[in-house]
Amino acid sequence: MTAKTERVRRIGWYAALVVASLVTVLGVSLLFAAIRNDSAIEAELGQATAQVESVAFDRTIINYATPDGIIHSPANGVLYPSGLAAGQLVNIEYDVGDPELARVAGRSAANTLLPLGSMIFFTWLIAGPLLWWIRRQRLAYRRSLAESAA
Template sequence: MSTRGERARRVGWWITLAVASLLTVMCICLLFAAIRNDRSISGQLGTATATVDSVAFDRTIIHFETPDGIVHSPANGVLYPDGLAAGQLVRIEYDATDPELARVAGRSATLTLLPLGSFVFFTWLVAGPLLWWIRRQNKRTLVDAAA
């Protein structure tokens, strides 16, 4: 018969495993989304010089003009904006069929590998020992109950 503590540890183990696994799957999905965006841009490549309007934690807003004279400012910002500053002129590449999808020229999804890989590594660096400790506590409880 299980004790409340043993059940709580079992639930904690499953929750820890689920959260770490979910975060890992989310990172993998982000990588594939970045690759898909790069393919879309490369498939219908347009280039322009953009002005950086604002830089924030979650997005970098730019505006640029396409050859048809329309000024675009992607609502989600530019992809791979590291190192940009407000007021800066930057060369960008965009999907000619969807100018809302733009990236800094010369940058690609490979730039996402380090941050996503690091996040997954540190997630499991925390989850692994926690899962081991919870499992060990459950085994210890079983041994004590058998004695």
């Protein structure tokens, strides 16, 4: 093993640690964002029936009318849209102060726990053994250097 290999392993170790840490921070941030959105909706709760216009990978677009007769279609879609299909009517809850913020009625940030928890778990399930293996290789290299110097 050469010093170059040692350097590559060191960079790989830090890269794996940074990527796994970033995924963890992003997952926790998403959970806190969902909790914040739920709090905003519950502070000024409005309820309506919405029609699902389109379902895509990144968002589910809905249309609904508020009591003042204005039709709203949140640009970022509805929160917690799993299981919805285009053309479906669904009960929603929205923030009266910001009708762009809407969620499917009866759903909350708790719906994000399983997907985010799974994402973080599997990230560390891969990163943990990888970090252990790289560290073990680096320690073996240092040991061999110490033995050859002695």
